[in-house]
Structures are given as C-alpha cells and as structure tokens.
Amino acid sequence: MEAREDNLIIELREEQLVITIDRAQKANALTVAMMQAITGTIKESAQDATVKSIVLTASGEKIFCAGVDVRELPPDGDVAKQKERRSLALAALQDAVLDTEIPVICALNGLASGAGGMIALLADACVAAENAAISLPEIDLGIATFSGASMLEAIGGRALAKDMIQSGRRMPASEAQGRGLINVVAPPGESLEQAITVARRLGERDRTVFANNKRWLNRKIKVAIDEARAEHALHRQASAR
Structure with missing residues (x-):
C-alpha cells in the first residue's frame, strides 16, 4: 500500500507504517497541512490493530526536516493567525508522537x-545516518525556543540543553548517540531499513504494556512542554500588540 498526499508518501511495509516527508526541494520543511496530515495518520494508525509501529523519515540525502515552513503564505492573509496555526499544528504533531500507544521511530x-x-x-x-545531525538553531534566528529547551532539559539535563540551545550548534549523529539522543547510527542510505528493524522489534512488544510504559516515561516531558507552550503563547500575544 502506498499513498501520496500533502508532500507525503505513506506506505505499509508488512506491519510497519512508513511516513516519508517528500519535500526535499524545500528542505523537507513542514507546512501546516503536512503537519496535520502526519498527525492524522499517526492517530489513525494507532487504532489499526494491523499496524504495529510507525517510522517517520524523509526524502533526499542531506536533510530530514528543516523545521516548520515559516515562509508559507497564510490562506487568509492574516500573518498572526498563520503563526498560531503553525504552533497549534506542531503541538498536535508533537502530542501525537508522544501519546500514540504504538512505537514511533x-x-x-x-x-x-x-x-x-x-x-x-x-x-x-x-536511527540516524552517519551524516545526520540534530540542531535547535532558533537562537541564530533571534527566536527563543522554550519548547526545545524544555525537551532537551527533560531528556538530557540542563548541561546538554544549555550546550545546544544557547549555541544553536549542530550535534553530529555520533555525538548525539553518545549523549543518548540517538539509538543507532547507520551507514549512509541504511537509516530507514535499520529504523524499520528497530520498529519491528518494538512493535512486537505487548501493545498495552508498551503504551503504559510510554505514558509513564513521557509524563515529565509533557509537563515541561505544556509550560513551554504557555510561555510561547505569551510571547506571541506580546509580539502581536
């Protein structure tokens, strides 16, 4: 099964659903529609007993995703509303990854x-290719990233969060693996297949037990993200005045 919509390719590989961001010409940046489509697909898949896990990847060889498409034109011409639409769509996508009971890799x-x-x-x-990296470079754009800081602090501690958030640097896959941010570093061109292997292994676990463990493991990061979103909302309101 393969379907294409909103710059996405969605295919079922045995019991693993693979979602490919297919917008390499725009650095795989996410539009509002793309984020909504990925969120909906993740949620629907979790209700399908034949889907055991989800893999999210992207086309091209250099960029997984450059973030949200801040240049996307608002359909109604309202720039302030477009910022809010982007924020809400990203929040929903993040929640889907965190809350979906089946593994998301x-x-x-x-x-x-x-x-x-x-x-x-x-x-x-x-799972990351050897040439991959993780970066939260908002500081280079003059933007505070309360959500990114909260995630990193909850996952890796304050020192790691300070390092990446305040410098905006790219952390290579090998270093990210050493910091516990990446599970597997794969040779070029093999990240998807190795991710499917990981997804298959995690998808074989008892669905209910996995979901309960996931909910418990994510409880602190969800609180931190909720606080960050409230702070982001205050800043959006202030900038709109």
Missing part, C-alpha cells in the same frame, strides 16, 4: 533542525 537521513529536531527527540527511538 524516526529515521534521520540527514539534518533534523528546529521542529524536525524536536520530533526526533520525542520519538520512541531514533
């Missing part, structure tokens, strides 16, 4: 930056 074919990096951090497992 990222296969990084290249750089995971901004929102792309956040999704990789929130996944149940992450």
